[in-house]
Amino acid sequence: MSAQLKIDFWKGEQYWIGKLVDHPEILSQGESLEELEENLRSAYREMLLDDVAEEFEVKYIAL
Template identity: 50%
Template sequence: MSKRFTMIYWKSEKFWLGKLLEHPEIMTQGETLEELEENLKDAYRMMVMEDVPDGYQIKDIIVV
């Protein structure tokens, strides 16, 4: 299941810094924009999957 997020980013003296607009608590850095993007993806996966055991199942639901 893929999701689309908005990456907010800027350049410091040494690194690119960024966060996800939809999840501002997720923030990381990278030496390149590509590394920053990968680090944000990894940080998101770790946040949402941290307590989920192997063998989990997925089902789409609608929340109104």
């Protein structure tokens, strides 16, 4: 079974930029719309499907 991922996307000055509607914290870019889609799939897998270690550290960074 495959999941359906709804994305919001737009063309920036150089790249296609997009985010997952159900997980707006997952944002990516690509030189083509196809590359953007693959980058979002990969980011989704990394963020939601990979196991998180039982022990981890938290750090705040300035923007």
